[in-house]
Amino acid sequence: xxxxxxxxxxxxxxxxxxxxxxxxxxxxxxxxxxxxxxxxxxxxxxxxxxxxxxxxxxxxxxxxxxxxxxxxxxxxxxxxxxxxxxxxxxxxxxxxxxxxxxxxxxxxxxxxxxxxxxxxxxxxxxxxxxxxxxxxxx
Numbered sequence: 001x002x003x004x005x006x007x008x009x010x011x012x013x014x015x016x017x018x019x020x021x022x023x024x025x026x027x028x029x030x031x032x033x034x035x036x037x038x039x040x041x042x043x044x045x046x047x048x049x050x051x052x053x054x055x056x057x058x059x060x061x062x063x064x065x066x067x068x069x070x071x072x073x074x075x076x077x078x079x080x081x082x083x084x085x086x087x088x089x090x091x092x093x094x095x096x097x098x099x100x101x102x103x104x105x106x107x108x109x110x111x112x113x114x115x116x117x118x119x120x121x122x123x124x125x126x127x128x129x130x131x132x133x134x135x136x137x138x
Contacts, residue, residue, distance in 0.1 A: 024042040024043055024044045024046060024089075024093075025042065025043045025074055025075025025076055025089065026040050026041070026042060026043075026071045026075040026076075026077075026078065026089055027041050027042060027043045027071075027075065028040070028041040028071075029041070029069050029070070029071055029078055030067070030069070031052060031063065031066040031067045031069060032049070033063045033067070035049070036051055036052055036053060037049040037050060037051055037052065038050055038052050038055070038058075038066070038069065038078070040078070040089070040092070043075060048092075048093060050092060050097065052066050054097050054106065055085075055087060055092075055097040055098060056085075056087075056097060056098025056099060056102040057080070057083055057084075057085035057087075057098070058080065058083065058085060061080070061083055065080065065082050065083055066080070068080060068081065068082055072086065075089065076088060076089050076090065077089055078092070
């Protein structure tokens, strides 16, 4: 019984070591004040960066708070202790900068700011009519 448990522990340790050696994890992280980006160096030699202002919980943070970032655990997350913000590395690398609600708000803001010739024509027509029609009272 004890031998089989030791074998299982050894197998699990080997599997964990293989995962740690194969998956990219954070090796180093820093906030670049000049660009406003968080720069993450990975264990596989690659790096990536993201604008801090787009990440949930970091939007209104000052440079000093953003500079105080640390790597969590085995390198799968980032932590801003003073801001009480944790972001997972796999999500960040996939472009997920927060919860689904946060990402939906970002998409909606971007969609609302989109311009097109049709939107410009409609805005001019509404302007000639006195602006955007008022909503009906409920």
